[in-house]
Amino acid sequence: MGSANDENDRNTASGFSTWMGDVAETLIGLEGAVRRDEPDAVHRARTMTRRLRVALPLVPGDAAREARRRLTAYGRLLGAARDLEVRGLLAERLLDELEGSGNGGEESEPGKPGKPGASGKPDKTGESGGAGEHGMTGKPGGSEGRLDSLDTDAARDRLVHSARRDYRKAHTDVVDYLDKPAYRRLVERLDAATAHAASVDRLAVLHEARKAARALRYLAEAVGDTRRAELARTIQDELGDHRDHTLLARALDGADDAALTRLRELARDKADALVPKSGPDAGGPPRGER
Numbered sequence: 001m002g003s004a005n006d007e008n009d010r011n012t013a014s015g016f017s018t019w020m021g022d023v024a025e026t027l028i029g030l031e032g033a034v035r036r037d038e039p040d041a042v043h044r045a046r047t048m049t050r051r052l053r054v055a056l057p058l059v060p061g062d063a064a065r066e067a068r069r070r071l072t073a074y075g076r077l078l079g080a081a082r083d084l085e086v087r088g089l090l091a092e093r094l095l096d097e098l099e100g101s102g103n104g105g106e107e108s109e110p111g112k113p114g115k116p117g118a119s120g121k122p123d124k125t126g127e128s129g130g131a132g133e134h135g136m137t138g139k140p141g142g143s144e145g146r147l148d149s150l151d152t153d154a155a156r157d158r159l160v161h162s163a164r165r166d167y168r169k170a171h172t173d174v175v176d177y178l179d180k181p182a183y184r185r186l187v188e189r190l191d192a193a194t195a196h197a198a199s200v201d202r203l204a205v206l207h208e209a210r211k212a213a214r215a216l217r218y219l220a221e222a223v224g225d226t227r228r229a230e231l232a233r234t235i236q237d238e239l240g241d242h243r244d245h246t247l248l249a250r251a252l253d254g255a256d257d258a259a260l261t262r263l264r265e266l267a268r269d270k271a272d273a274l275v276p277k278s279g280p281d282a283g284g285p286p287r288g289e290r
Contacts, residue, residue: 016055016205017197023051024190034078035175042081042174049075056193058200058208063192070186077177081170088163095156203246206275210239238274245271 027048033041049071056068177183217232245267252264 016058016200016202017194020052020055020059020197021194023048023055024194027052028187028190031178035178037171042078042085042171046075046078046082049078052190054208055197055205058204059193059197060199061193061196063189064196067186067189067193070182070189074177074183074186077170077174081167081174084163084167084170088160088167091159091163092156095152095160099152202277203243206239207243210236210243213239242271242274245274 027045030041030045030048034045053068053071053075056064056071213232213235217229217236220226220229220232249264249267249271252260252267255261255264
């Protein structure tokens, strides 16, 4: 028979199940906002598909495998739309900055609904985006980086207006997918997969996190980013120590020797100090994150 601490450790896996259910519910609940193209809806839905695709390989059963495959298709459509949205927003912001540099050094304030930028054109969405695609070039005017009005209009049409046109097409593709039986099947498979998530061991979740930290460390080292490589190594080491202590404690479950019992409790205490346990009500998916 396992100890009370062992039972508590496995019960903590219900936090994973609750989290996964919250993420799935958030994704499904965003359907209407995505259809209406509400601000940030496509971005949030794409983020939820990513979270679920990371978690689903840990969930046993065919439902989880099918749900992940279908999420890949939905996420690809959302990603195509979001990338175009970000490209247009970023290009507009940079163009406004370049135009502002030619107006006595006073830069515009793009990204505010209804407030025109230096070009006199209001921002369409009122949002700021993440990193999009660069590659915009212009001819220097009287000061470095300044564009004349003709160059600005050409660049704006090529980068901003074109991205918006392409975004509308990509968003239509997303809505078409939502109208198909494939999306209804995705919803059904997510519901079925969530029902099996409670069987996932917390240690297995943390082990996947450790492997992700290790991958981040190696890739950061490959590009010479020592700061992020060290951060990733710290996470990797702490999760590794937590795993070692937890496995030792589990190996000593059922021991009736006083010294072994104390050793088991010590190993558990050190594991909990490295990665404190959070209950199933630790919270749903963060909003507005990538």
